[in-house]
Amino acid sequence: MRHILSEEYDILIARSVTYAQRTRKALERAGISCRVFRAPMELSNTGCAYAVRLPTGNLREALEVLRRENLNPARAFLYRNHEYLEAAL
Numbered sequence: 001m002r003h004i005l006s007e008e009y010d011i012l013i014a015r016s017v018t019y020a021q022r023t024r025k026a027l028e029r030a031g032i033s034c035r036v037f038r039a040p041m042e043l044s045n046t047g048c049a050y051a052v053r054l055p056t057g058n059l060r061e062a063l064e065v066l067r068r069e070n071l072n073p074a075r076a077f078l079y080r081n082h083e084y085l086e087a088a089l
Contacts (some may be wrong), residue, residue, distance in 0.1 A: 008080050010059040010087070012052045012066075012073040013039055023071050027058035030065040032058050043077060044086060059087060 014020035020036045027034045032054060039051035052073075054062055059076060066072065076087040 008078075010054040010055045010056060010062075011043070011077045011079065011084070012054070012059075012062065013075040013077070014016070014042060014050045014052060015074050017050045019071070020052055022069075023052045023066060023073065026065055026069045026071055027052070027054070027062055030061075032065065034058075037063075040084070043075070049074070063089065069074055 012023060014023055017036070017088070018034050024034050024036050032055050034052050036050055036052055039049040043051070058080075059078070063073075063076070073089065076089055077084045079085075088089075
């Protein structure tokens with residue numbers, strides 16, 4: 001029998017690719033690893049949003065960093081058990 005582990009991560013939805021890049025830079029300066037990618041269609045109202053993916057457990061710290069930098073994400077999600085759960089900002 002093969003056991004497949006579920007991948008878990010956190011996502012911050014950005015208003016634009018530029019905003020996502022600024023978010024990534026601020027988080028990396030704070031020591032939080034992340035990457036920019038196109039947001040999944042089911043998470044985007046416009047269909048062309050960008051997102052920043054974080055390792056699980058970094059969302060609270062990431063939001064604090066972004067508040068200090070005056071960078072406010074549009075939305076935040078936790079990816080758990082193959083589904084997206086919206087997190088409070």
